[in-house]
Amino acid sequence: xxxxxxxxxxxxxxxxxxxxxxxxxxxxxxxxxxxxxxxxxxxxxxxxxxxxxxxxxxxxxxxxxxxxxxxxxxxxxxxxxxxxxxxxxxxxxxxxxxxxxxxxxxxxxxxxxxxxxxxxxxxxxxxxxxxxxxxxxxxxxxxxxxxxxxxxxxxxxxxxxxxxxxxxxxxxxxxxxxxxxxxxxxxxxxxxxxxxxxxxxxxxxxxxxxxxxxxxxxxxxxxxxxxxxxxxxxxxxxxxxxxxxxxxxxxxxxxxxxxxxxxxxxxxxxxxxxxxxxxxxxxxxxxxxxxxxxxxxxxxxxxxxxxxxxxxxxxxxxxxxxxxxxxxxxxxxxxxxxxxxxxxxxxxxxxxxxxxxxxxxxxxxxxxxxxxxxxxxxxxxxxxxxxxxxxxxxxxxxxxxxxxxxxxxxxxxxxxxxxxxxx
Amino acid sequence: xxxxxxxxxxxxxxxxxxxxxxxxxxxxxxxxxxxxxxxxxxxxxxxxxxxxxxxxxxxxxxxxxxxxxxxxxxxxxxxxxxxxxxxxxxxxxxxxxxxxxxxxxxxxxxxxxxxxxxxxxxxxxxxxxxxxxxxxxxxxxxxxxxxxxxxxxxxxxxxxxxxxxxx
Numbered sequence: 001x002x003x004x005x006x007x008x009x010x011x012x013x014x015x016x017x018x019x020x021x022x023x024x025x026x027x028x029x030x031x032x033x034x035x036x037x038x039x040x041x042x043x044x045x046x047x048x049x050x051x052x053x054x055x056x057x058x059x060x061x062x063x064x065x066x067x068x069x070x071x072x073x074x075x076x077x078x079x080x081x082x083x084x085x086x087x088x089x090x091x092x093x094x095x096x097x098x099x100x101x102x103x104x105x106x107x108x109x110x111x112x113x114x115x116x117x118x119x120x121x122x123x124x125x126x127x128x129x130x131x132x133x134x135x136x137x138x139x140x141x142x143x144x145x146x147x148x149x150x151x152x153x154x155x156x157x158x159x160x161x162x163x164x165x166x167x168x169x170x171x172x173x174x175x176x177x178x179x180x181x182x183x184x185x186x187x188x189x190x191x192x193x194x195x196x197x198x199x200x201x202x203x204x205x206x207x208x209x210x211x212x213x214x215x216x217x218x219x220x221x222x223x224x225x226x227x228x229x230x231x232x233x234x235x236x237x238x239x240x241x242x243x244x245x246x247x248x249x250x251x252x253x254x255x256x257x258x259x260x261x262x263x264x265x266x267x268x269x270x271x272x273x274x275x276x277x278x279x280x281x282x283x284x285x286x287x288x289x290x291x292x293x294x295x296x297x298x299x300x301x302x303x304x305x306x307x308x309x310x311x312x313x314x315x316x317x318x319x320x321x322x323x324x325x326x327x328x329x330x331x332x333x334x335x336x337x338x339x340x341x342x343x344x345x346x347x348x349x350x351x352x353x354x355x356x357x358x359x360x361x362x363x364x365x366x367x368x369x370x371x372x373x374x375x376x377x378x379x380x381x382x383x384x385x386x387x388x389x390x391x392x393x394x395x396x397x398x399x400x401x402x403x404x405x406x407x408x409x410x411x412x413x414x415x416x417x418x419x420x421x422x423x
Numbered sequence: 424x425x426x427x428x429x430x431x432x433x434x435x436x437x438x439x440x441x442x443x444x445x446x447x448x449x450x451x452x453x454x455x456x457x458x459x460x461x462x463x464x465x466x467x468x469x470x471x472x473x474x475x476x477x478x479x480x481x482x483x484x485x486x487x488x489x490x491x492x493x494x495x496x497x498x499x500x501x502x503x504x505x506x507x508x509x510x511x512x513x514x515x516x517x518x519x520x521x522x523x524x525x526x527x528x529x530x531x532x533x534x535x536x537x538x539x540x541x542x543x544x545x546x547x548x549x550x551x552x553x554x555x556x557x558x559x560x561x562x563x564x565x566x567x568x569x570x571x572x573x574x575x576x577x578x579x580x581x582x583x584x585x586x587x588x589x590x
Contacts, residue, residue, distance in 0.1 A: 270443050
């Protein structure tokens with residue numbers, strides 16, 4: 001057993017270090033270990049790749065990516081920004097506040113964290129620079145606010161966790177609402193104090209009239225979460241179908257109401273979607289083959305039983321959180337979610353934790369992984385927008401990581417914050 | 424010639440864009456007929472899943488062509504030029520080996536499914552069609568990988584030649 005684990009993870013890390021694609025590293029590690037330590041036929045890898053992806057819930061991934069792309073190019077994200085500006089633009093640290101609040105709204109439309117950074121940060125980072133914010137700070141704030149994209153529903157990581165843990169994606173979506181709002185609030189807090197100290201932002205007056213006008217033009221955008229969540233919880237459609245309804249809705253709004261979507265923009269949105277989907281779901285498929293091999297070799301159960309023997313629940317939860325945060329610094333969230341869920345879930349259910357609750361804890365952990373260097377997707381996307389190198393952003397993002405870890409601790413030890421809403 | 428060029432630059436892209444649009448329409452039709460017309464389609468979800476498999480495996484080849492596959496280059500970036508070269512060659516070689524193994528295994532699987540004559544329950548689609556997405560995607564990926572290699576090799580020798588001319 002130990003030999004098997006050593007070969008599996010040894011080969012995986014060795015290949016990752018030399019820069020092979022993560023999917024290839026996982027695949028070769030699985031194949032090598034199977035050949036070296038078992039006599040299971042290799043065809044089972046192909047079978048696992050097929051059956052793992054032969055899943056309607058996972059189809060939500062390309063659909064939510066497409067919905068997000070259409071909303072960005074169809075003018076929906078800009079209207080959300082206008083509304084957020086009228087709502088919180090008068091508070092200290094104005095555009096920073098707008099970045100966080102608009103990210104929260106966009107999170108309710110889109111299921112991806114880098115997409116939120118691009119849609120909102122793409123507009124607000126240059127604006128904050130103009131207003132005299134430290135560019136590194138502005139970039140860090142947009143990157144951190146983007147993590148809310150995967151906490152407030154809909155959320156692609158929740159879809160992946162739901163499939164990996166075999167629990168309800170709809171419940172995960174509901175349970176993510178309050179944690180997402182909490183992260184938004186603490187980030188606004190960080191922005192408030194930083195802006196006060198450095199005198200960031202412009203002085204604007206709050207105008208109710210302005211709020212009303214922007215509400216009227218952005219109402220089409222603000223209706224999207226009502227449709228998605230209302231449809232799912234009204235029993236009208238599944239999460240995957242809700243993504244498709246969101247696509248059709250944003251097409252209609254983009255073409256007929258805002259008139260910003262033309263044929264070329266729609267084609268670009270589709271092209272971008274199939275490209276990101278090819279990269280994402282291929283990785284999901286190979287990760288599933290890897291995870292299935294782990295489960296077949298009973299690695300998860302033996303790890304679980306050895307951990308459950310030694311410690312008390314609080315300690316176990318702390319260790320798991322620290323472990324996930326470290327993993328998040330180095331590995332992307334998709335493969336870690338698919339691979340670690342079968343390993344960690346038996347441990348936490350062993351100490352009586354609800355699988356939905358753990359899904360929230362794990363996803364918030366991996367969301368923090370989006371902004372922890374050296375490997376942090378949001379950092380890369382935000383850095384591409386502002387041209388500030390990742391190393392400089394990293395220094396400014398530390399306080400935001402710390403407050404998010406604070407939220408994570410609350411979520412870990414107070415289950416009511418996430419699953420309380422499920423009743 | 425222009426047909427070949429089109430296949431080279433656009434094959435995966437056009438195939439995937441059409442498939443993605445079709446899948447969106449199909450799933451929307453599924454919701455519409457079930458919720459509005461109250462006539463559930465027994466086959467739509469199954470076909471959508473098979474489209475998704477094709478989107479994934481051919482998409483993986485498209486992502487290879489566009490060099491979009493996720494890797495971790497933290498250590499790689501710290502290496503000297505020679506080390507980077509060795510790592511690139513080694514990881515590309517391993518990638519090619521992986522793709523060949525996957526293509527072989529999935530082709531074997533597809534052929535055995537085809538000879539079993541299995542048919543999908545809801546839609547009546549022969550089961551080898553969704554299975555064939557994996558060998559097709561992997562073969563295309565192998566082709567794209569080799570293309571990338573040739574391209575990099577040419578760019579490399581070009582850079583060496585230019586370096587030689589302007590010492």
